Amino acid sequence: MxxxxxxxxxxxxxxxxxxxxxxxxxxxxxxxxxxxxxxxxxxxxxxxxxxxxxxxxxxxxxxxxxxxxxxxxxxxxxxxxxxxxxxxxxxxxxxxxxxxxxxxxxxxxxxxxxxxxxxxxxxxxxxxxxxxxxxxxxxxxxxxxxxxxxxxxxxxxxxxxxxxxxxxxxxxxxxxxxxxxxxxxxxxxxxxxxxxxxxxxxxxxxxxxxxxxxxxxxxxxxxxxxxKPKPVVSYDIAPTPVETVVEVKQEPAPVVTPAPVEEKKEEVKPLTENIFFKINSAVIRSSEENKIADLVAFLQKNEEVKVSICGYADAATGTASINQRLSKERALAVEKALKAKGIAADRITVDFKGDKVQPFSKNEENRVAICITE
Missing domain, CATH: 2.40.160.20 (Porin)
Structure with missing residues (x-):
């Protein structure tokens, strides 16, 4: 016994x-x-x-x-x-x-x-x-x-x-x-x-x-x-000029006067990019760099658009306090990458949810920073 x-x-x-x-x-x-x-x-x-x-x-x-x-x-x-x-x-x-x-x-x-x-x-x-x-x-x-x-x-x-x-x-x-x-x-x-x-x-x-x-x-x-982790590769992306459409109106009169030039604004559709991370890591992987590049190009093309970044961590790993810190570090890592490419700080909003919110059904997909333009 x-x-x-x-x-x-x-x-x-x-x-x-x-x-x-x-x-x-x-x-x-x-x-x-x-x-x-x-x-x-x-x-x-x-x-x-x-x-x-x-x-x-x-x-x-x-x-x-x-x-x-x-x-x-x-x-x-x-x-x-x-x-x-x-x-x-x-x-x-x-x-x-x-x-x-x-x-x-x-x-x-x-x-x-x-x-x-x-x-x-x-x-x-x-x-x-x-x-x-x-x-x-x-x-x-x-x-x-x-x-x-x-x-x-x-x-x-x-x-x-x-x-x-x-x-x-x-x-x-x-x-x-x-x-x-x-x-x-x-x-x-x-x-x-x-x-x-x-x-x-x-x-x-x-x-x-x-x-x-x-x-x-x-x-x-x-x-x-x-x-050793692979070095982060950066890309220099030139801004794409904004195309404008000019419509000229003519009035039936002996003297032809040019109509005011109006810029036809296109409706900007919101862009969403999900930057996924490895388990317990806040380092942007080389496989996610193309998403950062696409987001930078979109913001440079649409200068009036802002972006919100929200970091998450999967609930199946670690503790609530560790995941809260990890989600914050992921959001800040994306913010730092955007600033390094010339995106102004007043155009970026940062938030983090820890493991309180799980946006995806798979654990590995919740190790993410979600970027949404607005």
Whole structure:
């Protein structure tokens, strides 16, 4: 029952961690102009160190060797997943025994990871110290429990004795740090705790057994974890002259006098341009530059026309406060592009709605700044 309660606590902690990472994900991926953007990537960790099985003996008496090999994937600057194998040797001891007894185990793990450095300090691929935390579950297979079997046969009755092979479910969590040596190699330090069934060390203690690990090794990053954004391409567009139609009236009279020249004004139809952005970004993509160019040409041709810009963010990503700021930055980015092309500030009106209004049915289409002339 105690193990079940511990596993439930691990599950609840994982859910809380997922919500926290979702709420902060946007701040980790917002890319300013000229900064490096995050790119998802794989990595591998090779670790070795010491393990300590919590028991009825002094700390040093229950220390044993351990090792781990893991492969992980980072989806975004904050959130990732890791799978691996760990284990080697574990020890147990009773206060009535002169010596400890040894057994072996091998544990498969699946962990959810959270990058603490990116969470607290924003994404920086050149940072030397990168801390992380993780929570996960595993399945441990115990074997070579001959020492405990011999003790039981010698008269030390062990209520949870097992022989041959035994499988245990584990919950785990820990902290780690990667120290950057190069773009692809990091020195790794990690401490973790694994909670297993009370039967893990063959003794009945009426509480879960704990295996503590201190590890050191290396993290190898595959592929590119960051990429530079493409430079914004600007276009110089010459103003198009306004065509006028002159109508001349002639009166039947001996003296022909020219009629007043009247300019026939054409009705200007409103123009709408939707400038779409990448997720958690306020940088105008090169694929949207032609829309900016069309809007500039229209405003230069119709000098009496004004334009209103309203920024939005999709409600499925980030928090209300982050989306409010992101929608404002998108509207201001379009305003800045228009001013750079000579459009006067008094012809531009800027507004932003955050994620309170969703003008489109698809989430990705709500990452937009809508421009409407009037």
């Amino acid at each position: 105690q193990l079940k309660r511990n596993l439930m606590l691990v599950a609840i902690s994982l859910s809380t961690l997922a919500v926290s990472a979702q709420n902060t994900q946007s701040s980790g991926q917002v890319t300013e102009e000229g900064k490096t953007a995050f790119k998802p990537h794989w990595y591998m960790q090779v670790q070795a160190g010491a393990a300590q099985t919590v028991g009825e003996a002094s700390f040093k008496d229950l220390i044993s060797p351990t090792a781990a090999l893991s492969v992980g994937y980072k989806f975004n600057p904050l959130w990732g997943i890791r799978a691996g194998v760990s284990g080697w040797q574990a020890k147990g001891k009773w206060v009535i025994l002169p010596d400890s007894y040894k057994f072996n185990y091998l544990q498969g793990n699946v962990d959810a990871t959270l990058d603490l450095s990116n969470l607290l300090c924003h994404y920086n691929p050149k940072r030397f110290f990168n801390a992380y935390m993780f929570l996960g579950v595993g399945v441990a297979g115990g074997f070579n429990n001959d020492d405990a079997v011999a003790l039981d046969e010698a008269g030390y009755h062990m209520q949870y004795l097992w022989s041959g092979k035994k499988v245990f479910v584990a919950g785990r969590g820990g902290l780690g740090a990667n120290l950057r040596l190069s773009n692809h190699v990091f020195f790794n330090l990690e401490v973790n705790a694994n909670v297993l069934s009370d039967k893990f060390n063959s003794k009945k203690a009426d509480n879960a057994d704990w295996q503590l690990n201190a590890l050191a090794g290396f993290t190898f990053k595959f592929g590119k974890s960051g990429k």
